[in-house]
Amino acid sequence: MPRETAVDFAIDRVQVLAPDGSVDEELDPDLPEDRLLGLYRTMKLSRRLDERAIALQRRGELGTYAPAIGQEAAQVGSAGALSESDWMVTSFRETPAYLTRGTPPHVLLWYAMGMEEGAAVPRETRNMPPSVPVGSQALHAAGLGWAQEIRDEDAATIGYFGDGATSEGDVYEALNLAGVYSSHAVFFCQNNQYAISVPREKQTKAETLAQKAISAGIEGVQVDGNDVLGTYAVTRDALESARGGDPVLVEALTYRRSLHTTADDPSVYRLEEEEAEWEARDPIERFEAYLRDRGALSDERIAEIEASIEDELAEEIERAKEGAQRIDPADMFEYVYATAPPELERQRADFGGESDGE
Numbered sequence: 001m002p003r004e005t006a007v008d009f010a011i012d013r014v015q016v017l018a019p020d021g022s023v024d025e026e027l028d029p030d031l032p033e034d035r036l037l038g039l040y041r042t043m044k045l046s047r048r049l050d051e052r053a054i055a056l057q058r059r060g061e062l063g064t065y066a067p068a069i070g071q072e073a074a075q076v077g078s079a080g081a082l083s084e085s086d087w088m089v090t091s092f093r094e095t096p097a098y099l100t101r102g103t104p105p106h107v108l109l110w111y112a113m114g115m116e117e118g119a120a121v122p123r124e125t126r127n128m129p130p131s132v133p134v135g136s137q138a139l140h141a142a143g144l145g146w147a148q149e150i151r152d153e154d155a156a157t158i159g160y161f162g163d164g165a166t167s168e169g170d171v172y173e174a175l176n177l178a179g180v181y182s183s184h185a186v187f188f189c190q191n192n193q194y195a196i197s198v199p200r201e202k203q204t205k206a207e208t209l210a211q212k213a214i215s216a217g218i219e220g221v222q223v224d225g226n227d228v229l230g231t232y233a234v235t236r237d238a239l240e241s242a243r244g245g246d247p248v249l250v251e252a253l254t255y256r257r258s259l260h261t262t263a264d265d266p267s268v269y270r271l272e273e274e275e276a277e278w279e280a281r282d283p284i285e286r287f288e289a290y291l292r293d294r295g296a297l298s299d300e301r302i303a304e305i306e307a308s309i310e311d312e313l314a315e316e317i318e319r320a321k322e323g324a325q326r327i328d329p330a331d332m333f334e335y336v337y338a339t340a341p342p343e344l345e346r347q348r349a350d351f352g353g354e355s356d357g358e
C-alpha cells in the first residue's frame, strides 16, 4: 500500500491591527468609535489597577496578586466579543476580562484580600470566580458549553488559561470532550511565553499551541494577542462557531510583561533584551496610536481618561478596604454551592459558623 497523506491540516494566524498601525480592511471588525474608546479605557483601567494592586500588596494590604500587564488586548478583545448570555471561566490572571464584563475593581481586590464575597457569582452575571488549578478552566468551559448544547441555548462559554496549562492532561481531555459532545466552548489560551519560569519552548515541541485542537478534531487558530481588533474578531467568530456546537481553540500570542505573581522575580529567568522587545509591542500603545491616527484620541482626551481612571480607582480601593473590614473566615463556606453538601455543613458546624439551613 502506498504511503500517502491521510489528512492535511493548517493553522491560521490572524492580525488585524499591525504594529505599524495599518489595519487589514477585510478583517477589521468595524466597531463603532464609542466601542473602540470603551475597549481602550478598559485596557488602561486594567493596567492601572494592576499597578495599584502590586503597590497595595507591597504595603501588606493585599494577598498574592497576578498582574495581566501586557495581556490587556488578548483579554479585553476576547471578553469584549462575549454577549450577555455567554459564560466566562477564568484562571487567576483575568483582571482585564473581568473589567470588560463589568466586574467592579473593588470586587477583584476583595478576592485578592481574601474576602470570599469577591468570589461570589451574582445572579445577573455569567462570570465564574477565578479557578487557580492550572488547566481546570478548560474542563469547566467544556462542561458549561456541553450544558449549553444539551439545553439548546444560543450561547457559548469562553475558558481562559495559559500556555503552561496546555501541558496538563486536563486540557487535552477538555478539548476532546468538547469535540465529541459539541460543547459550546471557546478555549482561549493566552500564550504569554512563560509558565512562571518555564519558557514556551520547554513546554512543548509543537510549533503552535493552537494545533493541539487538531487531535480533538476541532478548529485551532492563532491570533496576535497584542492586537485588540484581532482578538475581538477571532473570538467573535469562534463564539459564533461554538454556539452552533463547533468548539474552537484560540491561541493568543502575547507576553507577560510583569511578574508571574507578586511572589515572583522574573529578572532571575529572563533577559532584559527580551522584555524590551515586547515593551515595544505593547498592546495599549499600539491601540492608542491607531486611535490617535483616526482622530478618536488626542493628548487632551487621553489626559481626561487617565484622570477619570485615577478617580475611579481611588474610590474603588477605598471601597475595597472598607469592605475588607468585614472579612469573616466563616465565609469560606459561602458562595460556592447554592445548597451546601452535608460534608460542608458538617465542617461549617465544626468551625462554629451558623448554617443557613439551605
Ligand SMILES: Cc1ncc(C[n+]2csc(CCOP(=O)(O)OP(=O)(O)O)c2C)c(N)n1
Binding pocket: 093, 132, 133, 134, 135, 161, 162, 163, 164, 165, 166, 192, 194, 195, 196, 256, 260
Ligand atoms: C494543577 C496546578 N499545578 C501547579 C500550580 C502552580 N502554578 C500556578 S500558576 C502556574 C503556571 C501557569 O502557567 P500558564 O498556564 O502559562 O499561565 P500563566 O501563569 O502564564 O498565566 C503554576 C505551575 C497550580 N496552580 N495548579
